[in-house]
Amino acid sequence: MTSVAADSNPALNVTMNGLPASSRYASGGPRPPHGTINALFFDAVERFDRADALSTKVRGVWEPMSHRTIMDRVRRTALGLAEMGIVAQDRVAILSENRPEWLIADFACICSAITDVPIYPTLPADQLPYLLNNSGARAIFVSNADQAKKVASIRSEVPGLQWIIGFAATTADGCDLTLAEIEAKGAAVDNAERATTFKRDALAVTPDQLVTLIYTSGTTGNPKGVMLTQDNLYSNVISTKTTLHVSTSDLALSFLPLSHIFERTGDYFLFSNGVRIAYAESIDTVPVNMSEVKPTMMMSVPRLYEKIYARVVENAVAGGGLKKRIFFWAKNVGEKWADEKLAGREPGGVLAMQYALAQKLVFSKLKERTGGNLRFFVSGGAPLSPDIAKFFYSAGLIILEGYGLTETSPVISTNTFENYRLGSVGRPIPGVEVMIAADGEILSRGPHIMRGYYNHPEATKDAIDEEGWFHTGDIGELTDGFLRITDRKKDIIVTAGGKNIAPQPIENMLRTNKYVSQAVMIGDKRKFPIVLIVPNWDQLEKWAASQSIVWTSRAELLAMPTINAKMEKEVNAKLEGLAHYETPKKIALLEHDFSVERGELTPTLKVKRRVIDKSYKPLIDSLYEE
Structure with a gap:
């Protein structure tokens, strides 16, 4: 396969030498310097040092957690793990819903060069032994009694698992000890000298250090462990920073599982930018939590937007009569307004007046349901219907759709406020190259590409060719540098x-x-x-x-x-x-x-x-x- 050098022009779209004329190429520009997530973590704590870095709902009240508290708990957890004999290169699994302890356990591991293995909390017990045995996990963090009992029920099938550690679960649930006890072990040896040594050692971790093994669920066969390094994740966060602009005034509601690379890298991005993160109680409570915390941004898979859209239409139709007519009139006006905006024209005259009225009568109520402060949504993980994207856009709630996979850390491309094209997943982010192969498959190359599949050299060879191009398995098209996904190759x-x-x-x-x-x-x-x-x-x-x-x-x-x-x-x-x-x-x-x-x-x-x-x-x- 012949390729061309990456170009700094984000809209580069050229015919490839030695490939059919239909094959196309686009580059997001120069790659960021090498780096580590550890460096981003320490920098964020020292630079922002805010009292409400994270928040979670406890007994009906949203309680904040400061950067300093996070740092202390991460360090003490890391020291506690070391006291137990869990050291660099070991594997530690995390089986938990989103909560501050997930992030604390994660940073404690990666700052200690321990490879963590996130596991979806929805997985049934019989799927856990393969993941724990294949990864060689010595310990597993679990969130609550249900998750602890799930692991305890299959423990005899995982001889290498030495500890079950509970966030909110206890020995009565099958745990060996709790996170609080590990932190106490760490606190017993913690002092100013140990704090200095901990930071020095964490910052000495190299960019090529393995951070995580994320098992892809896959649609066929056993899951494969995707090996992602410090630099894979760091480069993705830094490149996203240059394309998606957020500030310390932003607040994100986090509800996609942190075991999903989309939410995990997203939370690294948010944390490193000083954005406040509120953890939703559950996926089911997202509508209520939105109205409570009033986020300015959210990341989600398309299913949330589909449900919101369906609920809005249902309410309008159920209202009948005048309410129904007003809604569909506003929807029609919004679509005309969106057509003008997306064509690069500023709507004026009668349309501008109609749109202002539509906002007041209909769209403003939709914004209120999201908390009233939302600047934008981010969508990934699956294709978003252009009709739904257009409806939200016309309502003034833009959804920035992007694209990526676990193997790509994950972001390959994304729409931005400056470069937005409905129906596309945007342009490649800096450092990322994209090419459409002769059969229509999307290929990508750059610092975001995984090291490979754990203990699967043949699968790695099949996925990443000799020139470093990762074969995504998705079919797509490139037009003016914008990527559009048409389907999964295996789904055709x-x-x-x-x-x-x-x-x-x-x-x-x-x-x-x-x-x-x-x-x-x-x-x-x-x-x-x-x-x-x-x-x-x-x-x-x-x-x-x-x-x-x-x-x-x-x-x-x-x-x-x-x-x-x-x-x-x-x-x-x-x-x-x-x-x-x-x-x-x-x-x-x-x-x-x-x-x-x-x-x-x-x-x-x-x-x-x-x-x-x-x-x-x-x-x-x-x-x-x-």
């Missing part, structure tokens, strides 16, 4: 007639319907595509009640011709405009959501299409036999 459906279908955009479109919770297209090597639909039960049951339909179970409801006709109508309305060959010919309604526990979703809620195809094979086969 090739029908028996040889037609190629990208299912993700169609599934995203279907999920914007208020009656649809989940949608998965099937059709590889078959005559035509079909779609499996999980209804939004709240909406469907309300509609059924309004039609005086009587039912005793959801299975009974799904068997009714009236319900099937209703769902077919709703689904087909979203499929208008598709080519004949990519339009699902039949739909099947499912009673239960796809789940992580049944192996149908990854912990990051990506669909395992092959698993679903296999799990629902009798149902799917029946649709093709009819």
